[in-house]
Amino acid sequence: MPGVPTGKGCDGCRAQKKKCDEAKPSCSRCARLGLFCIGAGQQRYKFKEKTVFEFECRNGARAKSSHDFVPTVILPCPNSAMDILTSSFVDTISPSTDFRYNLVWMYGGFLEDVPARIGRNSALDAAVEAVVVAHADFCSFRPIQISFLLKYSRALESLRKMLDDPLKARSSETLCSAMMLLICQGLVGACEGLWTGHCEGAAQILKARGPRDAQDDFENKLLLSLRGPVLFEGIFNNRIEFQLSEWNELVLNHLDGQMPEDRLMRRLAQIPEYMHRARTRWPQSAIPDLQLLNEMRSSYEILSAEAQDARQRYALVQKRIDQKASPASLIVQAHAYLQRLYGLCLTVCLLFSSVLAAVEPSYEVILRLETANFAREIVLLCQDATRYRPLASSYVALFLYAAWLGTAEHSIKTSVESQLAEHRLTWSNGTDQVFPVPYLQFLSQRIRHQVLQRGQRLQEA
Template sequence: MPGVPSGRGCDGCRAQKKKCDQSKPSCGRCTRLKLVCVGSGERRYKFKDGFPTASKKQVLVAKSAPITTGLVRINGNTVNKTVPYTPTNELSRMLSAFVDKINFSTTDYRYNLAWSFGGFLVDVPQRLGVNEALDASVAAVVVAHSDFSARKGVTAHALMKYSRALNALRKYLDDPVKANASETLGAVMILLICQQFIGGPERLWTGHCEGAAKMLKARRYYNPNDEFEAKIVLTLGGPVLFEGLLNPNIQFSPKEWKTLVQNHLNKDTHEGRFMYCLSRVPEFMQRIKAIRETGIGDSTLLDDMRTNYDALKAALSELYIQLQAVEKNMPDDSTPTTAKQARAFWAHNHLQRLYSLVLTIGIILNSVLSSIDAANAVELAIETTQWSWEIIGIAEDAVRYRPLGACCLPLALAAAWVGGMYDPALRPLVEKWIIEYENDFPVGDKVDVNPRLLFEELLQQCRLADVETPMVWTV
């Protein structure tokens, strides 16, 4: 099934068969109509049945500046890279199944993989058949997602595919050249997605995030001319950053953290701004730790943390206004019945997920800031309580987007559980909704990492969890 390039217009213009000017961050038509612009400038592929023989070669054409990647050295604007290709019925079936799961016209926001876990997945199909680790990870996630969607639970078939994918990834990681390929990095991210569907024991952190962090650390760069790689780095940056708040084996400099969560694709977006705010938390925690251990004050720490916190609050306010505007135009129906309603639901789900994530980050920053800012303890307590109630409201409304369209809610609810320490009525409600949303995932093991464990540990590191009221540190 060779990939045939399709248009680069945004989803809204393509749906209405209008010419898209592909402006960033929003095309002219979407700006004029005040629509959320999704997919502008992205290359898409239509897949047509083809039957190449085993003796033929698959020729991939890449255009970029001179650069060395994990698989080939590219010199000049265009090179032909010949890769042995032996098509199989299994590969064709897997490709067809995977495309169906990321296709917005066939799989809606409740189960769409690309919508829930990252736009980089749209670029995966044309890279299949080149990297065994990527192929195996896609095969694993296709089976796991199919079983999850059919509510079959964790099947032996899914576990077998997952095990094969792990073995293929290990072999590639043992090869320094293959380990640096962007496709191998994509395999790591897809296996992280797969863990959402097969579950695992409750623990503080995953092995995949730690492994991904080591790969990202070893690479020390990303190729700005390779959008697939840039998208993967951004997608991986979130899980690695959240785990890096507590996992001592994940260590990056402030500059490295910024590169992981903010690049040319998102630096001018809400996502880039609030992820950068979160990326500064490891640095702040190290400085707080140094104060405790040495007893020497840090004259700029409080100002730096307050500036970062205020920047996050500004982004939160802007996002809240956008979300309120979209909610005013939402149809009364619980599910869309027309194309126009469907677009409204997509836009609302997108902004609601973003807003819940910013609230989560806000509560984290609030918790860390509370550990040293005694003068504003009351104000900070009021804010974190208010944000926790907002997360409860989102949990009640986002039921329509379950399961995958609301898969960020367990993390947000865990943050609300932390933020609810000052309001006795909050935590019972939060715990009720945590159980409700966790039931969307494999029964028993739940998700691989228990978010509440992460936040409890974060509080302990900030010296907040061992007493009823925050312990403050003045500098």
């Protein structure tokens, strides 16, 4: 009784015997009627007995003997748990998915290589299951479901077991499972405490593994996506601590050596090293390290020039964008990409200026006008980014955090707080999250005072 592929219409359209346009994540009929769209674009299989005689008769041929028939080729149906999981994940990352809901567009091309690795590592398999459920709930605008919590807990337990095995802990699949759990947290909008936890875990795995395999394209693609979260959190979270060579190992990647994002990540990776140099010098001397300040100012000026270049490219596309254009059009996707790139440039500039002001307070006054302009640009950019909600604008919170940290202008901070509150309401899916303002105050204190605080601890020791 073989499985025969049938239509890809959603459950609602099939029940009403209506034609479904199979759009994802919601077909046009369900979207119009405000219904949850379940199963749109997903391949189904109908199980029925098919005889060779029936096949021949349908094609106008007369059966003579069983020896005259050519066996029909029937597409195989999923026949194991791994096949079903692989099929579900392939459907989840399908290129046909609207980029506003598309995981590959948001989190990186390494996801396209994950299906080939399902079945090799139990932690990765469990994490993939959790991502599939989280993405389905996310696209249907459902709050966190029990089914997701169970799969997420199972994935955490599987990852812990993998980390207990030194050999498996160093595999790229185990590292990938940490990234997949980070994606889950992003989709459900839930994070316990101030840090994700999975960035710390990924950093520990990276530190234990040592140098990566430069010939492993999957690992290189994975690090392209993982380096950003680890770097941004590493600036504030002192439990993520690498040597300069280890930061460089994380950010240097031959797959995008000349891309703007790569240049930004290289500059961002300098911040932990600059902070380390500043706080180790402080107990011995109250005189600023002029060489350090010159290096930081030079890096900041390079970043500022990068931001201006990104702004020009973004402005060119902004003039051509049509508010009614389809999300599937290339101009819309180019606009979304350049918007994200420009926002990332501004974010790195503002973080750099905050660290520069923490090392030498006079720079807060020197850069005040420029950083205020950067923060205003982020506010305007994030207002425009609402058109790409939900997933393709999920970076908005990071950009707004940087805008709040990087300016002393009260009016800008108020605008940022308002946008963060709105973003939190639309993103949280009914879960409780850290309230933005106290969290921002904590991050500001973390950057501006950790040099002094850690210097005092070193002096006391």
